[in-house]
Amino acid sequence: MDHKNSDLDPSTPLDARMVRTRAALRDGLLVLLEQKPFDQITIRDIAAQSGTGYATFFRHYRDKGELLHDLAADQIGALIKLTFPVLLEADSGATALALCGYVAERKKLWSALLTGGAAGIMREEFIRQASAVGATHPKPGTWLPYDLSVIFGVCGAVEILAWWLKRQDDFPIAQVARILDRLVIGPTWKAG
């Protein structure tokens, strides 16, 4: 029994080495994600890339999905932390623009996260965090069940961003933000 009890709470980095190792694994995965889609990255790849032993991986994560989740949790948390206040205080157009700007600045990262085989896990974590954060403010109108609004909002946003990130040309950010606003934020947020 070697690794069944310490990876549940990644917020308590029991040991300095563990922090280093986890960082190495995360970085390794990020590097690989820029090269090939998530679902054809093997754990051996990650271990090799991050310079750790193969078995060491399992001392920190149950499987590669959990590592991605760890990565995603940070990134998504940061994104939500940045855009949510804007959503509350300013109009939805500004929110969409903030979100798109944030993603655009980390295009490589978010391309890897959203356009590979990783999208499923991303969505899941996105929904989890959005649910949690969203629960802290007054609900929208009752015509739309809350959990569905989160799911729809997240998936809609993810699809739009993925479509954008996949394009080769420089589709103007303002226009993406407008689309995001009209297709997702408006219908799910403002409408009551």
Added chain:
Amino acid sequence: MDHKNSDLDPSTPLDARMVRTRAALRDGLLVLLEQKPFDQITIRDIAAQSGTGYATFFRHYRDKGELLHDLAADQIGALIKLTFPVLLEADSGATALALCGYVAERKKLWSALLTGGAAGIMREEFIRQASAVGATHPKPGTWLPYDLSVIFGVCGAVEILAWWLKRQDDFPIAQVARILDRLVIGPTWKAG
């Protein structure tokens, strides 16, 4: 050379045996889809369930994704064939209702197709067919790129339906249709 050249065009059922075998495989997959999610169904499962030899599977499909695609193509084609005319001739509310009604009548099937690991492939084929069909009618306004409107429409609808199908209770169909209309059809179709 036994199976490298005949699986490209499933519309020409070269042999009576092949038709039988493919039907058996499709049925077998459907049965299994009601028992467990797509991504933990193995090709051996499908072969066993459908009473065919394991190697025979590969004489018809390159992998289980292709079989699902084959299944999906039929089902999605039927769904689109049914709902698209309504979309053109009647109001969008009627369309949403028709779509939801169609799905509700085949709840088991569509649950299997949309709520297991199969959703990705479903989405893909859905987008393909919707693109093809949609290309036959005048485009929507230019503020929303056509390909993105298809992607968003399909994913939005799929998410809403999946959410609905996953619910245990009998969420009223009229309300789902209304949500679908307001979140997806309205924003992507009517809006110019």
Added chain:
Amino acid sequence: MDHKNSDLDPSTPLDARMVRTRAALRDGLLVLLEQKPFDQITIRDIAAQSGTGYATFFRHYRDKGELLHDLAADQIGALIKLTFPVLLEADSGATALALCGYVAERKKLWSALLTGGAAGIMREEFIRQASAVGATHPKPGTWLPYDLSVIFGVCGAVEILAWWLKRQDDFPIAQVARILDRLVIGPTWKAG
């Protein structure tokens, strides 16, 4: 039931077509034997090479071993028919020379038969025929069991010939014959 009863006696070529087909199969195998060893020739190869259908093969032979056997039986029979009388009437040196000469004239054929994976089946058939023919003349001395003398004689001769056929240079036929005489024919035949 199509081919379970007619292939036992290849001496009664029931139909002109069958004769043609069998000849085609034999020729096809011979051609292939010059290209690769017997055990990596597939029945599909033989069928393709001889221009017949795959299933047709099984209408004539149970497996590729039986086809080889068919081939071998003829060739071995001819060889024995030619050399045995010499063995009885002349000295053993003449016999060895006759045998080597016969093989040398059909070098390609016997190379294929003796130096590929076919050697096992060849040996078997050789022993069968040699036993049958040898049984018609007075036995050798009792110090050497008859069946062993046949086995040893055949295997010895086959090994020597195979060694010879594998050589690239033109090892003189007279010397091979002398070796054959001293190592095989002398010890097993003359010695009492």
Added chain:
Amino acid sequence: MDHKNSDLDPSTPLDARMVRTRAALRDGLLVLLEQKPFDQITIRDIAAQSGTGYATFFRHYRDKGELLHDLAADQIGALIKLTFPVLLEADSGATALALCGYVAERKKLWSALLTGGAAGIMREEFIRQASAVGATHPKPGTWLPYDLSVIFGVCGAVEILAWWLKRQDDFPIAQVARILDRLVIGPTWKAG
């Protein structure tokens, strides 16, 4: 990369587990060889018999031939090591007797090795080792090429032993030794 680099040099038992596993595989093959001929033993049989995983087999041997080779190399090495000195120091009759005695004491093993489909591989390894060992002593007369003498000697001995081992009765060992001496050792060794 799991099994591509360690099976070349079996003399360096990198890990205690590998030694155990290889021993288990060898023993398993030996057990199976007593039940059925080599060429109808599958790798899955060997894995099951030896209690190892199927894939593990390939971590040690490229195919079952290589495993047999491994087995054979040991056994043949022991046999040659035992009989060769006798050949040099004593008369050939004693050598033949020593060899037959050694085989008789391990009848079961050598029956499996020589009378199944394994004979081909055995012969090959036998020739290899005999060539190597034989190269350390003065050559025989020039009338018989050295490589052919090895081939003939090995094959002759193998055939005689196989014939002996296949017999059900107790053919006297002294007589087999005499035959071996007269048919193989004498002609290839003593004769100049």
Added chain:
DNA sequence: CTCTAATCGAGACGGTACGTCGCGTCTTACG
């Protein structure tokens, strides 16, 4: 010179074994 029946080609099929790959566990050997 038909007519009938056997043989033919084609190739799908159920099976079995192959060799590869990746996972997640467990042991070893080394620093």
Added chain:
DNA sequence: CGTAAGACGCGACGTACCGTCTCGATTAGAG
């Protein structure tokens, strides 16, 4: 004496070939 390296059991994958089978289409040889 802990940790990396990596061997291991497991099981799915996709391939190859076997020998069986069902089709029509063709053709031989008897009437």
